[in-house]
Amino acid sequence: MSEIKCKVASITPLTEVVQKVELTPASPVEFKAGQYAMVVMGEKDMRPFSIANAAFDNNRIELHIGAEPGNSYAGQVLERMRADGEITVNVGNGNAFLQSNGLPMVLIAGGTGFSYTYSILQEHLNSGDKTPLTLYWGGKHAADLYLADKLTELAEANDHFTFVPVVEFACDEWKGRTGWVHHAVMADHADFANVQVYVAGRFEMAKVVRDDFTQRGLKVENLFGDAFAFI
Known part of the structure; x- marks a missing residue:
């Protein structure tokens, strides 16, 4: 997967422990609804978060990050985003995306x-x-x-x-x-x-x-x- 540098457009609370993150890539990104993004924290440290927006809405990447006290795995990602104002991700990960086969x-x-x-x-x-x-x-x-x-x-x-x-x-x-x-x-x-x-x-x-x-x-x-x- 190719890595994409995104600006952190906003981080806003959804609950006391869940943050809505809006990322803005330089150009539209390709993924399927239900796939996830990997946030690049280091060469061998990539952390997965589901993409909350639909695949047709691909000028942005929306993440819902739960970071309750003690959850350094997610907390460190939010800290990096707030400090740097940008983050590198790759998208299009996972095989559990929407399948249109006519079944309810x-x-x-x-x-x-x-x-x-x-x-x-x-x-x-x-x-x-x-x-x-x-x-x-x-x-x-x-x-x-x-x-x-x-x-x-x-x-x-x-x-x-x-x-x-x-x-x-x-x-x-x-x-x-x-x-x-x-x-x-x-x-x-x-x-x-x-x-x-x-x-x-x-x-x-x-x-x-x-x-x-x-x-x-x-x-x-x-x-x-x-x-x-x-x-």
């Missing part, structure tokens, strides 16, 4: 894994393809679902898109689904034989999704997630 799509995100599914969602809605797509986004608390209002608006405007927010530790005011996000998906689908599933989150979640969903008929060739290259 289920997107499952945990935490900032949402950025992966957000790219796919935006690409799909822009394409004019009316294949049904459902996005399940799980977080520990409602505030962790930082673009929930935007997703609700998109669902109201697009009949073929359904958004299902899931909160693990819900407050009394929460009216939506609770518990683990993959349990919410299983409650809605008794049979996965004729769907595509895209998943982004912790490796442990991805493994459970693969194990549980394939037992309900999901074909391995219809399961996508960068985690599966490692587990």
